[in-house]
Amino acid sequence: MISPDHVRLMARYNAWQNRNLYDAATTLDDVARRLDRGAFFKSIHGTLCHILWADQIWMSRLAASPKPAVPQSESSSMIADWTTLKNERTDFDAFIVGWADALSADALRGPLHWYSGAMKADVSMPLWVCVTHLFNHQTHHRGQAHALLTAAGACPDDTDLFMMPEAMNASA
Numbered sequence: 001m002i003s004p005d006h007v008r009l010m011a012r013y014n015a016w017q018n019r020n021l022y023d024a025a026t027t028l029d030d031v032a033r034r035l036d037r038g039a040f041f042k043s044i045h046g047t048l049c050h051i052l053w054a055d056q057i058w059m060s061r062l063a064a065s066p067k068p069a070v071p072q073s074e075s076s077s078m079i080a081d082w083t084t085l086k087n088e089r090t091d092f093d094a095f096i097v098g099w100a101d102a103l104s105a106d107a108l109r110g111p112l113h114w115y116s117g118a119m120k121a122d123v124s125m126p127l128w129v130c131v132t133h134l135f136n137h138q139t140h141h142r143g144q145a146h147a148l149l150t151a152a153g154a155c156p157d158d159t160d161l162f163m164m165p166e167a168m169n170a171s172a
Contacts, residue, residue: 001128004103010135011100012166015093017142017159021048022086024149024156030082037148044152045085046076047145051138052089053078055096058134061114062127063099072117 025033025044033045041047053068053075060067070078079085108128116123146156161167 001108001126002132004100004105004108007103007108007131008097008100009161009167011093011097013161013164014135014138015097016164016166017138018051018089018093020157020159021142021145021149022089024154025145026082026086027154028149028152032152033082035152037151039144039148041076041141041144043076044145044148045082047141047148048089049078049085050075051141051145052085052092054137054141055092055134058130058137059092059096059099061112062130062134063095065095 025048028044030045034043036042037044039047041050053070053072056065056068057072059065068075068078079088108126108131110127111124112127112130113122113124115121142159146159149156
């Protein structure tokens with residue numbers, strides 16, 4: 001099982017890496033961000049939109065925050081305007097960090113019950129497994145976005161967890 005400290009670390013890593021990718025993507029014009037580059041969500045913009053959508057759907061289950069206004073099939077086009085997408089990402093990262101800061105070990109041990117549209121079924125799993133999935137999903141698609149950005153000529157910074165300022169200043 002993961003600990004609340006692990007969740008807090010991963011929430012901060014998520015925010016740090018999103019800033020990294022969005023800063024790199026901002027160096028490109030809108031045409032380059034929206035170009036279909038053959039990825040699952042086609043473009044840089046579409047991939048970043050999907051990551052935000054998935055974070056929102058999972059946090060609606062984990063923290064009772066509002067669900068995204070669109071279904072998963074429209075996740076890559078959920079927010080059309082680049083500035084709006086960047087601002088919503090920043091705000092939602094702060095929400096995730098705040099949620100992580102308040103999370104207890106007891107909560108992580110408890111169950112999470114939800115209806116999965118993907119599975120078309122009611123699901124129940126330990127909360128810590130769902131939180132692990134949240135961060136794993138982010139990392140998976142951020143890796144795709146990083147590759148798309150690099151191929152487009154943008155230069156995202158390092159992604160190594162140990163290089164994150166908060167991790168470098170952490171006590172043992």
